[in-house]
Amino acid sequence: MKKALRKVFKFILLFLIVMWVVYLFLAPKAVRVSYDEFQNLLKSNMLSTVTLKDNEIISTIKPAADSSNVLTKEQLDDLSRLPPNQQRITTSVVNDPNLIQALENEKIVFSGEPKNNLWDTIKTLFGIWIFPGVIFFLLFTFLLSRMKVSEKVTDIGKSKGKVYTEKHTGITFKDVAGIDEAKIESLEIVDFLKNSKYYRRLGARAPKGVLLIGPPGTGKTLLARAIAGEAKVPFISINGSEFVELFVGVGAARVRDLFRQAHAVAPCIIFIDELDALGRQRDYSFRGNDEKEQTLNQLLSEMDGFDVNTDVIILAATNRPEILDSALLRAGRFDRQVLVDKPDKKGRLQILNLYIKKIHSGNIDLTEIAAMTPGFTGADLATLVNEAALLATRRNAEQVEMKDFIDAVERVVAGLERRNRLINPEERRITAYHEMGHTVVALALPGADPVTKVSIIQRGASMLGFTMQLPKNDRSIITHHELETKLAVMLGGRAAELAVFGEYSTGAVDDLLKVTDLARDMVMRYGMQESLGHIAYEADRRAFIPVLKFSRDFSEKTAEEIDEAIRKIVQSAFDKAITIIKKNKKYLDQGAKILLEKETLDKHDLATLGVPKE
Numbered sequence: 001m002k003k004a005l006r007k008v009f010k011f012i013l014l015f016l017i018v019m020w021v022v023y024l025f026l027a028p029k030a031v032r033v034s035y036d037e038f039q040n041l042l043k044s045n046m047l048s049t050v051t052l053k054d055n056e057i058i059s060t061i062k063p064a065a066d067s068s069n070v071l072t073k074e075q076l077d078d079l080s081r082l083p084p085n086q087q088r089i090t091t092s093v094v095n096d097p098n099l100i101q102a103l104e105n106e107k108i109v110f111s112g113e114p115k116n117n118l119w120d121t122i123k124t125l126f127g128i129w130i131f132p133g134v135i136f137f138l139l140f141t142f143l144l145s146r147m148k149v150s151e152k153v154t155d156i157g158k159s160k161g162k163v164y165t166e167k168h169t170g171i172t173f174k175d176v177a178g179i180d181e182a183k184i185e186s187l188e189i190v191d192f193l194k195n196s197k198y199y200r201r202l203g204a205r206a207p208k209g210v211l212l213i214g215p216p217g218t219g220k221t222l223l224a225r226a227i228a229g230e231a232k233v234p235f236i237s238i239n240g241s242e243f244v245e246l247f248v249g250v251g252a253a254r255v256r257d258l259f260r261q262a263h264a265v266a267p268c269i270i271f272i273d274e275l276d277a278l279g280r281q282r283d284y285s286f287r288g289n290d291e292k293e294q295t296l297n298q299l300l301s302e303m304d305g306f307d308v309n310t311d312v313i314i315l316a317a318t319n320r321p322e323i324l325d326s327a328l329l330r331a332g333r334f335d336r337q338v339l340v341d342k343p344d345k346k347g348r349l350q351i352l353n354l355y356i357k358k359i360h361s362g363n364i365d366l367t368e369i370a371a372m373t374p375g376f377t378g379a380d381l382a383t384l385v386n387e388a389a390l391l392a393t394r395r396n397a398e399q400v401e402m403k404d405f406i407d408a409v410e411r412v413v414a415g416l417e418r419r420n421r422l423i424n425p426e427e428r429r430i431t432a433y434h435e436m437g438h439t440v441v442a443l444a445l446p447g448a449d450p451v452t453k454v455s456i457i458q459r460g461a462s463m464l465g466f467t468m469q470l471p472k473n474d475r476s477i478i479t480h481h482e483l484e485t486k487l488a489v490m491l492g493g494r495a496a497e498l499a500v501f502g503e504y505s506t507g508a509v510d511d512l513l514k515v516t517d518l519a520r521d522m523v524m525r526y527g528m529q530e531s532l533g534h535i536a537y538e539a540d541r542r543a544f545i546p547v548l549k550f551s552r553d554f555s556e557k558t559a560e561e562i563d564e565a566i567r568k569i570v571q572s573a574f575d576k577a578i579t580i581i582k583k584n585k586k587y588l589d590q591g592a593k594i595l596l597e598k599e600t601l602d603k604h605d606l607a608t609l610g611v612p613k614e
């Protein structure tokens with residue numbers, strides 16, 4: 001259907017171009033003559049009609065007239081190319097008070113308006129304005145479609161397709177679990193929307209903008225919809241990225257439209273998802289950013305402008321609050337922030353309880369699963385439960401069992417198992433020693449997180465094996481010593497490779513990235529290098545998308561010291577790892593041997609290895 005449409009479109013375009021060209025080349029034109037020549041022609045009675053226009057005089061030469069003694073040879077040539085009764089000349093208008101008299105003397109039909117030439121006017125109009133206009137427009141559309149711009153030119157400025165209005169979201173707080181603090185803070189908004197008159201009685205103002213901040217998948221969108229659902233008000237939502245348009249001014253129009261719609265249905269909630277796409281800190285780099293800036297400014301002014309007595313509350317969500325333009329966070333705008341963090345163990349248990357109701361399951365110890373899934377978000381847990389149900393279905397089970405869940409955790413953690421994929425024996429050996437290296441260091445160091453599983457089954461495209469550690473409990477503070485232990489464990493794989501094979505392989509890329517990241521954080525964010533002082537040299541690096549930054553906040557000398565400190569931290573962690581590996585070489589060999597045989601070792605297998613603690 002679309003293809004056919006495009007064909008027709010192309011055909012029409014071609015047709016129009018041909019028509020235009022034909023018009024340009026064949027349409028009768030007039031030959032330009034001077035006013036003197038015109039008067040001479042007039043006086044020698046060679047003109048049949050004269051049309052006086054604002055800026056030119058157009059006259060037709062009598063078909064039989066011989067103008068050869070008045071006009072130049074070139075003009076005659078040009079004239080001869082025109083059809084016999086359409087040999088027209090054009091002259092500039094000169095302020096000549098005698099002209100009319102002269103015309104009357106010669107008894108020439110003349111007109112001030114080209115009324116007998118309506119057709120001419122239309123043709124001129126077509127030739128000069130409409131045709132090129134249409135063709136330009138078509139070419140433009142064509143080019144745009146070639147540029148893969150999804151926006152239809154005809155849709156510009158109409159935001160109807162992009163703003164989603166839901167009368168009732170049908171979501172309540174019951175559908176949201178594990179983020180109790182955020183829920184408690186949201187209650188106030190719900191309460192306000194429900195009882196705004198009661199609040200207003202004493203002059204209280206509605207909170208205008210509330211920003212939900214948290215990593216992806218933690219339930220920000222869900223919470224926003226639940227707030228609207230609880231308050232039973234319409235939910236008008238738009239994604240920040242949908243404001244960002246190719247055409248300057250469209251985003252701003254959209255913002256205006258959004259607020260207009262909201263006012264029409266108030267009390268209601270406006271929800272701007274992924275606010276960061278639109279509200280990014282205005283920068284002054286060379287990239288043109290006019291459109292975003294205009295859109296952002298429009299949003300700011302709408303937020304400032306709306307009457308405190310309208311019950312419209314603006315919610316927005318972001319996972320990158322640091323890159324938001326500070327103007328957005330000022331008083332009277334998104335001055336209230338609600339943290340929607342990753343759930344802790346208790347929270348994960350609540351979320352699992354919520355989703356387990358939706359599947360057919362046997363006796364499942366959700367507490368253990370909650371313990372196995374630190375760092376999982378609500379979305380991850382929802383996926384996990386679904387994955388477990390899929391696995392159970394695939395093995396034709398009556399109900400979803402614990403083992404399905406455990407397999408599902410692995411899947412979600414490390415991608416699909418690829419048992420069948422062959423790796424060559426040498427690669428397997430290196431991988432086995434590498435993974436055992438991590439494990440032995442973790443087993444030997446007292447403060448390390450216990451290893452629950454080691455495997456050399458390939459998962460995903462790049463992971464040859466993995467060592468899974470279970471954090472003892474969810475921690476938000478980690479000590480310097482524990483971080484050093486972590487580093488040593490991360491480097492254990494590489495240390496084992498060196499100790500056994502005498503050289504490194506490329507298998508440790510991810511380890512090195514993690515190590516570098518952590519060591520850098522220790523120096524630059526956690527102030528763990530005393531010689532550098534209690535100074536944060538850097539904000540959270542990972543939260544930023546790389547911003548062009550031409551200056552640092554510290555000196556070249558400090559930069560060198562930082563590099564040096566990072567290197568030292570990593571080196572001493574590596575020294576620690578290699579010492580442990582060498583000391584426990586026989587356990588390493590033993591472990592690697594069993595691992596090559598069984599492919600996966602669980603915590604019981606590892607306990608029987610009996611690696612002594614440091």
Ligand code: ADP
Nearest residue numbers: 175176177216217218219220221222378379382
């Ligand atoms: P975000 O907007 O923070 O990226 P979403 O709200 O889009 O996250 O979450 C995606 C899905 O994950 C939700 O539709 C829901 O199914 C599930 N989910 C996420 N967090 C939670 C939670 N706290 N409670 C219940 N379900 C959740």
Ligand code: MG
Nearest residue numbers: 220221273317
């Ligand atoms: Mg979302």
Ligand code: ZN
Nearest residue numbers: 434493508511
């Ligand atoms: Zn490794």
